[in-house]
Amino acid sequence: xxxxxxxxxxxxxxxxxxxxxxxxxxxxxxxxxxxxxxxxxxxxxxxxxxxxxxxxxxxxxxxxxxxxxxxxxxxxxxxxxxxxxxxxxxxxxxxxxxxxxxxxxxxxxxxxxx
Amino acid sequence: xxxxxxxxxxxxxxxxxxxxxxxxxxxxxxxxxxxxxxxxxxxxxxxxxxxxxxxxxxxxxxxxxxxxxxxxxxxxxxxxxxxxxxxxxxxxxxxxxxxxxxxxxxxxxxxxx
Numbered sequence: 001x002x003x004x005x006x007x008x009x010x011x012x013x014x015x016x017x018x019x020x021x022x023x024x025x026x027x028x029x030x031x032x033x034x035x036x037x038x039x040x041x042x043x044x045x046x047x048x049x050x051x052x053x054x055x056x057x058x059x060x061x062x063x064x065x066x067x068x069x070x071x072x073x074x075x076x077x078x079x080x081x082x083x084x085x086x087x088x089x090x091x092x093x094x095x096x097x098x099x100x101x102x103x104x105x106x107x108x109x110x111x112x113x114x
Numbered sequence: 115x116x117x118x119x120x121x122x123x124x125x126x127x128x129x130x131x132x133x134x135x136x137x138x139x140x141x142x143x144x145x146x147x148x149x150x151x152x153x154x155x156x157x158x159x160x161x162x163x164x165x166x167x168x169x170x171x172x173x174x175x176x177x178x179x180x181x182x183x184x185x186x187x188x189x190x191x192x193x194x195x196x197x198x199x200x201x202x203x204x205x206x207x208x209x210x211x212x213x214x215x216x217x218x219x220x221x222x223x224x225x226x227x
Contacts, residue, residue, distance in 0.1 A: 004157075031213055040123065042204060042217040050213075058214065090158065097213035100146050100165040105158040 002026050004106035006091050012112045013081040021076040021109050023091030029104070031097040032074040034058070034066065036087040037108075043090065049074055050097060081113045116141040118207050120218035127195055128226050135190040135221050137205035147188040148206040148215065149179055158204070164188065165210075175199070200225045 004025045013019055025032065030051045035043040045058030049068040063085055065077045074093075078085060089109045094101040121136040139145060149161040162173025169181040179190045188205060205218040 033214075035217075040219050042118070042120075042219040043215075044217075045214055048214060092158075094213065099208050099210050099212050100163065101213065102160045102163070103150075103158075103215065105150075107157050 004091055004093055004104050006089075006106035006109050008109060009107065010110045012114060013078075014114060015081060015083065017081050018077070018079050019081065019111075021078075021089055021091075021111075023074045023076065023106060024072050025074075025091075025093040025104070025106075026072065027093065027095065027104065028071060029093035029095050030071065031094045031101075032068065033092045033094075033103065034064075034074070034076045035090045035092065036060065036085075037090060038087050046076065046089075078111075083113050085111065086113045087111060116145075116207055116209065116216045118205050118216050118218035120203075120205050120221050122221045123219070124222045124224070126224045126226065129197055130194050131225075133190075133192045133195045133199070133223065135203055135205075135223070137188045137190065137218060138186050139188065139205075139207045139216075140186065141207060141209060144210045145207050146210065147179070147181060149173065149177070149188075149190050150204045150206060150217075151201045152204070153198075153201045161190070161203070195223075195225050197225050197227045199223060 033048045034046040047066040049055045091106040092103040117140045146165040148163045164171045206215040
């Protein structure tokens with residue numbers, strides 16, 4: 001089991017460019033999440049999904065889009081990159097979405113927008 | 115809306131010292147509480163969690179946390195730290211039935227050999 005994998009590990013974007021952050025899990029988990037982590041701010045939820053074809057906004061969704069066409073994949077898209085999107089992005093998943101479930105995290109993608 | 119406050123931004127300790135990290139939450143209902151840890155270069159992983167029963171919860175690597183409902187707190191403790199405990203520690207909370215977590219800002223712990 002690879003768990004939750006994310007690509008790329010690092011990326012530098014210019015303002016206005018677009019990119020997709022990939023997230024894949026091989027645990028057959030229904031619930032998947034995208035967070036961003038900024039220094040001194042903890043993790044903020046961007047988007048989440050409760051199953052294939054179902055996504056919803058989290059706390060900080062502006063400037064991002066997601067899709068969930070399969071159980072395994074949950075890509076995060078930045079359409080017009082801005083310096084405020086410089087952050088570390090984490091993908092996570094849980095099996096049933098129960099409130100006591102453990103979230104399993106990927107290794108993160110460090111994104112810099114210049 | 116729920117929120118989580120971690121009081122210490124950066125803690126520096128010597129090996130064998132005791133560690134206590136504060137976590138307070140704001141939420142109007144019954145909560146589940148978590149501590150996650152991120153070791154340098156590794157994924158965030160669960161250290162321990164509380165959802166019911168004994169308010170003193172034991173986790174991996176000798177860590178424990180105590181839920182004090184009257185104080186809205188879930189402080190993390192370890193009696194004797196090791197150099198390998200150097201990491202960032204995050205407190206998180208959700209309400210019963212809610213599958214979304216709210217995280218605190220994190221505390222960086224540096225243990226000096």
